[in-house]
Amino acid sequence: MSKTIIISNRLPLQLRIHDNTIETIPSVGGLATGMRSVHTQGDSIWIGWSGLTEEEFNLELKTKVNEALQKHQCVGVPLTEDDIEGFYYGFSNNTLWPLFHYFMEYTEFEKTTWETYRSVNQKFADVVIQNLDDGDTVWIHDYQLLLLPDLIRKKKPEVSIGFFLHIPFPSYEVFRTIPCREELLEGMLGADLLGFHTYDYERHFLSSVQRVLGHEIHFNNIHLDNRIIKVDSFPMGIDYNKFREAAEVHNQKAKKDQTEIQQEIDKHLKEGSNKAKLILSIDRLDYTKGIANRLRAFEYFLDKYPQFKGKARLVMLAVPSRANVPQYQRLKNEIDQLVGRINGKFAEVSWTPIWYFYRSLPFENLIDLYTSSEVALLTPIRDGMNLVAKEYIASRVDKKGVLILSEMTGASNEMSEALIINPNNFEEIADTLKFALEMPEEEQIKRNNALQKRLKRYNVEKWANDFMESLKTTKDDTQKYTLK
Numbered sequence: 212m213s214k215t216i217i218i219s220n221r222l223p224l225q226l227r228i229h230d231n232t233i234e235t236i237p238s239v240g241g242l243a244t245g246m247r248s249v250h251t252q253g254d255s256i257w258i259g260w261s262g263l264t265e266e267e268f269n270l271e272l273k274t275k276v277n278e279a280l281q282k283h284q285c286v287g288v289p290l291t292e293d294d295i296e297g298f299y300y301g302f303s304n305n306t307l308w309p310l311f312h313y314f315m316e317y318t319e320f321e322k323t324t325w326e327t328y329r330s331v332n333q334k335f336a337d338v339v340i341q342n343l344d345d346g347d348t349v350w351i352h353d354y355q356l357l358l359l360p361d362l363i364r365k366k367k368p369e370v371s372i373g374f375f376l377h378i379p380f381p382s383y384e385v386f387r388t389i390p391c392r393e394e395l396l397e398g399m400l401g402a403d404l405l406g407f408h409t410y411d412y413e414r415h416f417l418s419s420v421q422r423v424l425g426h427e428i429h430f431n432n433i434h435l436d437n438r439i440i441k442v443d444s445f446p447m448g449i450d451y452n453k454f455r456e457a458a459e460v461h462n463q464k465a466k467k468d469q470t471e472i473q474q475e476i477d478k479h480l481k482e483g484s485n486k487a488k489l490i491l492s493i494d495r496l497d498y499t500k501g502i503a504n505r506l507r508a509f510e511y512f513l514d515k516y517p518q519f520k521g522k523a524r525l526v527m528l529a530v531p532s533r534a535n536v537p538q539y540q541r542l543k544n545e546i547d548q549l550v551g552r553i554n555g556k557f558a559e560v561s562w563t564p565i566w567y568f569y570r571s572l573p574f575e576n577l578i579d580l581y582t583s584s585e586v587a588l589l590t591p592i593r594d595g596m597n598l599v600a601k602e603y604i605a606s607r608v609d610k611k612g613v614l615i616l617s618e619m620t621g622a623s624n625e626m627s628e629a630l631i632i633n634p635n636n637f638e639e640i641a642d643t644l645k646f647a648l649e650m651p652e653e654e655q656i657k658r659n660n661a662l663q664k665r666l667k668r669y670n671v672e673k674w675a676n677d678f679m680e681s682l683k684t685t686k687d688d689t690q691k692y693t694l695k
């Protein structure tokens with residue numbers, strides 16, 4: 212029976228080793244969260260890095276890890292510390308991530324990390340080939356594996372390959388600056404179908420293919436000598452029912468069963484004489500997410516509208532990410548200082564303006580935050596999609612809550628009933644925050660009704676099915692074209 216092979220840099224679980232026993236924990240992050248529901252439903256295997264380097268294994272442990280992975284239909288790609296340094300921290304996160312998010316000043320190009328990126332993509336290809344049977348479909352994810360489609364195609368020319376990019380594809384003028392631009396595009400063109408979150412990313416990609424490689428483009432098809440490659444946009448949805456159900460359970464919970472975070476939230480709400488409304492912000496700690504700007508905009512808001520002192524509080528969850536990369540360490544320091552300074556400037560005995568968590572929270576606590584916050588303030592400078600925006604709206608069973616969302620996110624294209632802002636415009640953010648905090652309930656409900664309908668219809672399952680369906684028709688078309 213044919214199967215689907217999902218491939219991403221990291222497997223959707225983390226391994227913890229205690230006294231030679233292995234514990235598996237589901238990973239946090241857009242891709243893992245989104246694809247998990249797809250992986251657990253169908254006949255599929257997931258290939259990726261386990262999170263442990265070869266240096267951390269002995270033979271006995273390796274067997275146990277492989278068994279633990281197998282239980283989750285996962286297969287590990289063996290990577291060394293040097294691989295991770297050059298491939299993950301180096302080329303993926305010091306070159307491609309900043310470049311594709313338009314942070315050109317952070318983009319470094321080093322020949323050695325590029326070489327490691329190539330050799331690690333080859334290691335992924337080797338594991339895929341070992342696990343590939345005739346008739347299988349391959350779905351590759353994200354910027355760490357841009358060369359993989361072509362590496363697989365070279366060994367298995369007939370296989371059906373889909374590739375999805377979870378981050379923006381930058382405009383040609385930005386993309387052209389990278390020295391290995393031809394090889395990256397040729398690597399991607401090993402796929403039969405290339406998917407992006409938005410039409411803009413798709414357009415940027417096609418224009419780079421045309422201008423860098425000179426290929427013929429017909430609408431959204433790339434014509435090679437022996438193949439047609441389809442390029443399309445598939446805005447990723449969320450597991451809508453999971454968030455609904457969790458929010459419903461949360462709302463029904465008796466007081467005595469409340470989680471610690473919910474008790475804290477309640478305690479803080481009752482602090483002093485006033486009930487502070489909660490403004491929620493959740494992201495991985497990443498410079499693309501605009502966290503420092505958000506803090507400065509919140510400070511500006513409190514300066515401009517002092518009537519909200521004691522009446523509104525920013526609840527900020529920053530999930531640790533890529534902590535070995537210097538830019539992320541600097542950003543962490545900047546955020547720590549900003550939170551300290553703003554809290555020091557405005558705090559009153561019974562009210563602290565910012566409530567800051569630097570850690571990952573369990574899923575139930577995330578739901579506590581989504582359902583308890585009157586406003587969500589998400590201000591990325593660039594973001595491929597932004598699933599948090601969708602999850603916040605889906606969790607609002609009461610249909611209340613106001614979403615303020617940056618126009619630089621892929622999600623803003625589909626969420627026009629949210630309050631859309633430019634993350635660099637503090638004036639606009641401050642005014643929008645005031646508007647959101649004062650928005651009448653009927654208007655909140657009206658906006659969220661429309662948003663929820665769309666999220667329910669275009670959920671993650673539909674996203675994955677649409678992609679797979681399109682991959683199948685692309686392959687059929689390619690075969691017809693080859694027969695001519």
Ligand code: GDG
Pocket residue numbers: 239240241242244245377378447493494495528530570571572573574577594595596597598599600602
């Ligand atoms: C990349 C692209 C694109 C966050 N904190 C906790 C937690 N989360 C979960 C959220 C959400 C996911 O992590 C974050 O997804 P995002 O989409 O917001 O962001 P990235 O991680 O940057 O993802 C992004 C995405 O891929 C998908 O294509 O949207 O643009 O950058 O699902 O719920 N989950 C738990 N605890 C936390 O503390 N349990």
